[in-house]
Amino acid sequence: MSAEPSAVARSLADVAAEPGVSKPDPILVAADVRKTFGGLRAVDVEALEVQRGAITGLIGPNGAGKTTFFNVLTGFDRPDSGRWTFDGKPMSGMAAHKVARAGMVRTFQLTKALGRMSVLDNMKLAAVDQRGERFLASLVPPLWRPQEQEIEARAEGLLEYFNMIHMRDEFAATLSGGQRKLLEMARALMVEPTMVMLDEPMAGVNPALTQSLLGHVTGLRDEGMTVLFVEHDMDVVMGISDWVVCMAQGQIIAEGTPDAIAQNPEVIDAYLGRRRHHEEERS
Amino acid sequence: MDPAAIIANALRAALGPSAAAYALLAIGLNFHFGYTGLLNFGQVGFMLLGAYGVAITVTVFGGSLWLGFAVSLLLAVGLALLLGAPTLRLRADYLAITTIAAAEILRFSFRASPSRDLTGGVFGLSGFAEEFNALNPFTSGIQFGFLAYNQRQLWVLTVGWSLVALAVLLTYLLSRSPWGRALKAIREDEDAARSLGKNVFGYKMQSLVLGGVIGALGGVVFALNLQSVHPDTFLPLLTFYFYTILILGGAATVLGPVVGSVLFWFLMAGMDATLRQAGAAGYMPDWFGADALGAVRFLVVGIGLMLLMIYRPQGIFGDRRELALNVR
Ligand SMILES: Nc1ncnc2c1ncn2[C@@H]1O[C@H](COP(=O)(O)OP(=O)(O)OP(=O)(O)O)[C@@H](O)[C@H]1O
Ligand SMILES: [Mg+2]
Numbered sequence: 001m002s003a004e005p006s007a008v009a010r011s012l013a014d015v016a017a018e019p020g021v022s023k024p025d026p027i028l029v030a031a032d033v034r035k036t037f038g039g040l041r042a043v044d045v046e047a048l049e050v051q052r053g054a055i056t057g058l059i060g061p062n063g064a065g066k067t068t069f070f071n072v073l074t075g076f077d078r079p080d081s082g083r084w085t086f087d088g089k090p091m092s093g094m095a096a097h098k099v100a101r102a103g104m105v106r107t108f109q110l111t112k113a114l115g116r117m118s119v120l121d122n123m124k125l126a127a128v129d130q131r132g133e134r135f136l137a138s139l140v141p142p143l144w145r146p147q148e149q150e151i152e153a154r155a156e157g158l159l160e161y162f163n164m165i166h167m168r169d170e171f172a173a174t175l176s177g178g179q180r181k182l183l184e185m186a187r188a189l190m191v192e193p194t195m196v197m198l199d200e201p202m203a204g205v206n207p208a209l210t211q212s213l214l215g216h217v218t219g220l221r222d223e224g225m226t227v228l229f230v231e232h233d234m235d236v237v238m239g240i241s242d243w244v245v246c247m248a249q250g251q252i253i254a255e256g257t258p259d260a261i262a263q264n265p266e267v268i269d270a271y272l273g274r275r276r277h278h279e280e281e282r283s
Numbered sequence: 284m285d286p287a288a289i290i291a292n293a294l295r296a297a298l299g300p301s302a303a304a305y306a307l308l309a310i311g312l313n314f315h316f317g318y319t320g321l322l323n324f325g326q327v328g329f330m331l332l333g334a335y336g337v338a339i340t341v342t343v344f345g346g347s348l349w350l351g352f353a354v355s356l357l358l359a360v361g362l363a364l365l366l367g368a369p370t371l372r373l374r375a376d377y378l379a380i381t382t383i384a385a386a387e388i389l390r391f392s393f394r395a396s397p398s399r400d401l402t403g404g405v406f407g408l409s410g411f412a413e414e415f416n417a418l419n420p421f422t423s424g425i426q427f428g429f430l431a432y433n434q435r436q437l438w439v440l441t442v443g444w445s446l447v448a449l450a451v452l453l454t455y456l457l458s459r460s461p462w463g464r465a466l467k468a469i470r471e472d473e474d475a476a477r478s479l480g481k482n483v484f485g486y487k488m489q490s491l492v493l494g495g496v497i498g499a500l501g502g503v504v505f506a507l508n509l510q511s512v513h514p515d516t517f518l519p520l521l522t523f524y525f526y527t528i529l530i531l532g533g534a535a536t537v538l539g540p541v542v543g544s545v546l547f548w549f550l551m552a553g554m555d556a557t558l559r560q561a562g563a564a565g566y567m568p569d570w571f572g573a574d575a576l577g578a579v580r581f582l583v584v585g586i587g588l589m590l591l592m593i594y595r596p597q598g599i600f601g602d603r604r605e606l607a608l609n610v611r
Binding site for chain 2 (some may be wrong): 044074075076095096097100101105106107108113114115116117121124125126128129131132133134135137138139141144148171187188190191224
């Protein structure tokens with residue numbers, strides 16, 4: 001499935017495949033990020049760097065701490081400790097909406113469609129720096145109409161791309177599970193992020209559309225966006241990632257190029273092995 | 284029984300100053316609950332501050348009516364900030380508990396004897412509407428068929444419904460703007476709004492202040508109409524009337540609170556007149572005295588509202604399609 005290695009993939013080829021390794025041009029640098037729930041260490045990441053302009057896949061068994069790690073990095077959960085910078089700016093402790101405005105935008109594993117708003121309004125909401133979002137300016141439509149029209153055009157373009165344009169005026173609550181995933185991803189792109197963090201974006205999306213989405217994700221990368229995504233489907237991960245990070249029990253147990261990860265015994269043990277183990281048990 | 288008199292009574296109330304005041308309070312609540320999803324159970328607290336703001340400024344400090352207006356609105360802003368600052372970052376229920384408590388605290392402190400010099404305690408304040416009455420441009424009352432208002436009522440009505448019209452215009456503009464869209468997004472899922480870069484706390488605070496200020500205007504109209512204020516008018520029950528009005532008309536709709544208020548007053552006054560006439564005509568059993576009348580009125584209106592909610596749960600203006608959505 002993997003086509004020509006991308007320029008980023010080539011730049012990562014020489015990076016050592018060990019947890020916490022430095023990257024040539026990291027956009028996200030995190031250190032000592034810890035989060036516990038009661039006695040449970042949900043996240044315990046000593047170091048992680050995410051290469052700018054690369055697609056980084058984050059894998060790990062259920063309950064490994066991937067979502068919690070996302071929540072902490074994006075300001076949705078307060079960590080017990082940890083420092084991280086995004087694009088050189090310290091981000092630890094920053095409020096979630098400021099994180100998004102700084103260009104780091106996440107989606108949710110359990111989708112959060114804005115149910116009683118139309119699909120188009122879901123999209124338009126996400127545009128940043130809207131003049132009409134200020135109280136006084138909102139009372140004077142001529143101040144924001146032109147910008148609103150630009151936003152609408154951009155939203156429709158994205159909906160078209162995501163095969164959702166026919167749902168434009170439907171309430172988002174009427175969408176199917178897969179359609180919600182699509183809407184959420186398209187909506188995140190409306191923010192025009194420098195880095196998107198997608199939590200299982202393909203879960204529940206039909207295979208044909210998954211293929212087209214994967215194409216879209218690589219397209220985003222080729223335009224310079226950084227992508228960090230959580231995914232359980234190994235074919236997908238290995239197919240499009242430039243780099244793969246594997247978490248288990250809150251820790252990063254391995255990272256490397258897709259090929260290196262596919263052969264890493266720790267990963268096989270923690271992640272792929274578990275499944276094999278189950279199958280053996282069942283038979 | 285005289286059906287024409289019943290209708291006349293009901294209509295008088297439905298278009299009267301109290302209906303305008305309640306409409307303003309429900310419009311304010313519509314920003315909180317309808318658009319932003321904030322559970323404010325203390326809207327009557329904003330009404331109280333609006334009413335007393337004018338009353339105290341004029342009677343105790345000898346200020347002008349306009350200063351009284353300004354004081355009312357500033358007090359409402361203050362209350363909104365005070366309530367919002369600690370609670371708007373927390374789960375929705377905290378605001379609900381805080382607001383209902385705050386409104387009661389206000390009522391009890393205004394009626395307490397140590398506040399007597401400022402608020403008149405249980406006796407309240409009166410005699411603050413002279414300047415308002417003096418501004419009355421109408422030289423006579425008005426009569427449309429059986430609907431009659433005297434000169435003063437006409438003046439209160441004009442001011443009250445003009446304020447309602449302004450508030451409706453404001454709702455119209457805001458609900459169709461990107462600002463209003465952000466409020467609705469917060470109502471639907473505040474984490475989603477946050478993940479898209481919206482300052483959720485800031486918007487909630489703006490909504491709380493705006494709705495509170497509109498509610499205080501309702502309090503001002505209410506006080507100017509009665510020309511006196513008493514602390515025990517401002518019972519928690521009133522907030523639930525405002526919710527009834529809002530849901531009756533349709534939450535998150537532009538005209539819902541106004542039509543809800545008109546209908547609410549029509550039903551209440553119509554029921555009242557019917558029962559009174561039935562009593563006077565001897566249709567009612569002997570045990571049915573004057574105090575039973577009040578209770579039965581609420582009972583019948585309550586049943587009417589329940590039927591309405593069963594057969595038209597989205598309110599008069601609401602969108603049934605929207606209500607049927609299983610919002611996850
Ligand atoms: N709010 C919470 N309270 C208590 N424990 C939690 C909470 N959120 C997550 N956990 C625990 O933290 C651990 C990590 O959960 P997390 O959701 O981050 O896993 P994940 O890697 O995203 O798993 P999946 O692949 O199933 O989505 C789990 O053991 C989970 O039970
Ligand atoms: Mg997860």
